[in-house]
Amino acid sequence: xxxxxxxxxHKRPKLRLTALxxxxxxxxxxxYLGALGALLxxxxxxxxxxTGNIIAKFNLGNFHDILTDPAYRNVVLRTLGIAVxxxxxxxxxxxxxxxxxxxxxxxxxxxxxxxxxxxPLWASYLVKIYAWRTMLEPNTGVMDWIxxxxxxxxxxxxxxxxxxxLSYLWLPYMILPIYAGLERLPxxxxxxxxxxxxxxxxxxxxxxxPLIFPSLVAGSMFTFSLSLGDYITAQIIGGKLQMLGNxxxxxxxxxxxxxxxxxxxxxxxxxxxLWLIRRTGALASL
Amino acid sequence: MVEPASIIVSIRNLSRSFGNVRAxxxxxxxxxxxxxxxxxxxxxxxxxxxLRMIAGFxxxxxxxxxxxxxxxxxxxxxxxxVNTVFQDYAxxxxxxxxxxxxxxxxxxxxxxxxxxxxxxxALAQVRLEGYGSRxxxxxxxxxxxxxxxxxxxxxxxSVLLLDEPLGALDLKLREQMQIELKELQREVGxxxxxxxxxxxxxxxxxxxIAVFNQGKIEQLGxxxxxxxxxxxxxxxxxxxxxxxxxxxxxxxxxRPEFITISKSRKFGDRxxxxxxxxxxxxxxxTRYLVHTELGQTLMSTQPDGEFSVGDxxxxxxxxxxxxxxx
Numbered sequence: 001x002x003x004x005x006x007x008x009x010h011k012r013p014k015l016r017l018t019a020l021x022x023x024x025x026x027x028x029x030x031x032y033l034g035a036l037g038a039l040l041x042x043x044x045x046x047x048x049x050x051t052g053n054i055i056a057k058f059n060l061g062n063f064h065d066i067l068t069d070p071a072y073r074n075v076v077l078r079t080l081g082i083a084v085x086x087x088x089x090x091x092x093x094x095x096x097x098x099x100x101x102x103x104x105x106x107x108x109x110x111x112x113x114x115x116x117x118x119x120p121l122w123a124s125y126l127v128k129i130y131a132w133r134t135m136l137e138p139n140t141g142v143m144d145w146i147x148x149x150x151x152x153x154x155x156x157x158x159x160x161x162x163x164x165x166l167s168y169l170w171l172p173y174m175i176l177p178i179y180a181g182l183e184r185l186p187x188x189x190x191x192x193x194x195x196x197x198x199x200x201x202x203x204x205x206x207x208x209x210p211l212i213f214p215s216l217v218a219g220s221m222f223t224f225s226l227s228l229g230d231y232i233t234a235q236i237i238g239g240k241l242q243m244l245g246n247x248x249x250x251x252x253x254x255x256x257x258x259x260x261x262x263x264x265x266x267x268x269x270x271x272x273x274l275w276l277i278r279r280t281g282a283l284a285s286l
Numbered sequence: 287m288v289e290p291a292s293i294i295v296s297i298r299n300l301s302r303s304f305g306n307v308r309a310x311x312x313x314x315x316x317x318x319x320x321x322x323x324x325x326x327x328x329x330x331x332x333x334x335x336x337l338r339m340i341a342g343f344x345x346x347x348x349x350x351x352x353x354x355x356x357x358x359x360x361x362x363x364x365x366x367x368v369n370t371v372f373q374d375y376a377x378x379x380x381x382x383x384x385x386x387x388x389x390x391x392x393x394x395x396x397x398x399x400x401x402x403x404x405x406x407x408a409l410a411q412v413r414l415e416g417y418g419s420r421x422x423x424x425x426x427x428x429x430x431x432x433x434x435x436x437x438x439x440x441x442x443x444s445v446l447l448l449d450e451p452l453g454a455l456d457l458k459l460r461e462q463m464q465i466e467l468k469e470l471q472r473e474v475g476x477x478x479x480x481x482x483x484x485x486x487x488x489x490x491x492x493x494x495i496a497v498f499n500q501g502k503i504e505q506l507g508x509x510x511x512x513x514x515x516x517x518x519x520x521x522x523x524x525x526x527x528x529x530x531x532x533x534x535x536x537x538x539x540x541r542p543e544f545i546t547i548s549k550s551r552k553f554g555d556r557x558x559x560x561x562x563x564x565x566x567x568x569x570x571x572t573r574y575l576v577h578t579e580l581g582q583t584l585m586s587t588q589p590d591g592e593f594s595v596g597d598x599x600x601x602x603x604x605x606x607x608x609x610x611x612x
Contacts, residue, residue: 186376188372189378191363191372192377192378193389195364195369196369196389196437196438196441197364197390198364198389198393207378210380211379
C-alpha cells in the first residue's frame with residue numbers, strides 16, 4: 001500500500017515527534033548549547049604564563065582581573081553605551097518608518113517598502129562597513145566632500161562612527177518587528193481614539209506605543225545583542241576604539257581562557273536585559 | 287418624541303469615490319435631533335461610508351455635512367461632537383473597562399472624581415456594574431458591545447454613530463440588544479444613526495429608515511412606509527419578501543403575509559387558484575409555495591393550516607395591499 005508508512009507512523013505519536021525534532025535537537029544540543037557550555041567552562045581556566053598552555057583547573061582569576069582592571073571596565077561600559085545608543089537610534093528611526101509602511105502607504109507599496117527595507121541585508125556586511133569607511137573618511141570621504149562646504153564634517157573614525165555604522169546595519173531588524181506589530185494593530189483603534197477626541201500625538205502615546213511595545217522589545221533584542229557582540233565595525237571604522245568583541249579577538253590566540261571570560265560578559269548583559277524585559281511583561285505577548 | 291423642526295445633521299450633495307467606485311453618489315439627508323435613524327443597505331451600498339464621513343474618518347469628495355448648523359465636513363474626528371460604536375468594538379486591549387470608558391473624558395480634561403462617577407454611571411446604564419477592572423479580552427462579545435456603547439455615550443455626544451454594532455452577536459443576543467439599544471436611546475435622548483444590512487433589525491429599532499443602494503438613498507421613511515409602500519423594486523425586495531405577479535397584463539407586487547391560502551374560499555378582491563407545491567414550517571408561520579394557474583409560483587406566509595402538498599388551493603388578497611402596480 002502506498003500509505004502504509006504514514007498509517008504505521010500515525011499510530012505511533014512518540015515516534016513521529018522524535019522524527020520531527022531529532023535534527024533540530026541534535027543541532028541545538030551539540031552546536032549551540034555545546035559551544036556555549038565549552039565557552040563557559042573555558043572561562044574558568046587559565047594559561048601557564050611561561051609555556052602558554054591551558055591549565056584546565058577551575059579558577060576565578062580571569063574574572064577577578066576583568067572586574068578590577070579599569071581598562072576592561074571602560075571597554076564594558078563603552079560597549080554597553082554603544083549598544084544602547086544604537087538601539088535608541090534604531091527605535092527612533094524605525095517607529096515612524098514602520099508606521100508609514102503599515103498604516104499610511106497603500107497596500108501595493110507596502111510590499112515594495114518591505115522589500116526595500118530588506119535589500120541592505122542582501123549585501124555583505126563587510127561591503128557595507130567599508131562603504132561607511134569611504135563615507136566617513138576624514139577630509140577625503142564622501143561626507144566631508146558633500147557636507148563640508150556647509151560646515152558639517154565627518155565625525156572621523158571612533159565611537160560616533162561605530163554608532164552610525166551599527167545603526168545602519170541593524171535598522172531592518174528593528175523596522176520589521178515593529179511593522180509586523182503595527183500591521184496587527186486594528187485601524188479601528190486609531191479611529192476610535194480620534195473619535196473620542198484624541199489628537200494624533202495623544203493617540204500615538206496612549207494607544208499605539210503601548211500596543212507595539214512588545215514589537216519594540218523584539219527589535220531591541222536584535223539591535224542590542226548584535227551591537228554587543230560586534231567587533232568588525234569597530235575594527236574598520238572605530239579608529240583606536242575597542243569594543244568587547246575586539247578584546248576577545250585580540251586574546252583569542254594568546255590567552256584563550258581570558259578571551260572566553262570576556263565573551264561571557266555580553267552573554268551576562270543579555271541575560272540581565274532579558275530579565276528586565278520579562279519584568280515589564282512584554283515577553284508574554286511576543 | 288421627534289421634533290421634525292430641529293435638524294441636527296444636514297447632509298447635502300455628499301459624494302465619495304474609492305478609485306473608480308462611487309461609494310457615495312450625491313446623497314442628501316436630514317437627521318432630526320433625538321431620532322433613531324437607520325442606514326439600511328447591502329454591503330457596498332455606501333451606508334458605512336456615509337457614517338464614516340459624519341464621524342470624520344473619511345473626507346467627502348464633494349458636498350457638505352452640517353452638524354448643529356456648522357459645516358464639519360473638513361474637520362478631523364476629534365473636533366466633531368459625535369461618537370462612534372465600531373463594528374469590532376475597537377476597545378483598547380491594554381486598558382481595563384473603566385479606563386476605556388474614561389478615555390474621552392480624560393482628553394476633555396474632566397476632573398478625576400467626576401470622571402470616575404460618570405464612567406461608573408455609564409457602566410450601570412449598560413448594565414455592567416462591577417466590570418470596571420476587567421480587560422476587554424475577559425469579556426464576552428455582548429459585554430464588549432456594551433462597553434463600546436458606554437465609552438461612546440459617556441461623552442454625551444450630540445449624535446451617536448453605530449456601525450453594524452450587533453453584527454458579531456448571535457441571534458438571541460442580537461434580538462435582546464436591539465430592544466435594549468432602542469430603550470437606551472429613548473432614555474438618553476441622543477440621536478442614533480445606525481448602520482445595518484439586516485432589514486428586520488432596521489424595522490425593529492428605527493424611527494426612520496434610509497434604504498441605500500449603489501451609493502444612493504432609494505427611499506427614506508418610517509419602517510411602516512418603507513415596508514408597506516416600497517417605492518422601488520430594490521426596496522421591496524431588500525426589505526421583506528415580495529411576490530412579483532403578472533396579472534391581466536400588469537405587474538403587481540404583494541407581500542407573502544397578505545396572501546391568504548384556503549381550500550376554495552376567497553378573502554379579498556383578488557384571487558388565483560393553484561396546487562400546493564411545498565409547505566415550509568418556520569415556527570410561528572408556515573411558508574406555502576403554490577404553483578398557480580398564472581404559471582408562477584407564489585408564496586403565502588400564514589399560520590399553519592390543514593393543507594397537504596398536492597392539494598388544490600385558492601390564494602386571495604386585498605388589492606389595496608398591492609404595491610408598485612403598473
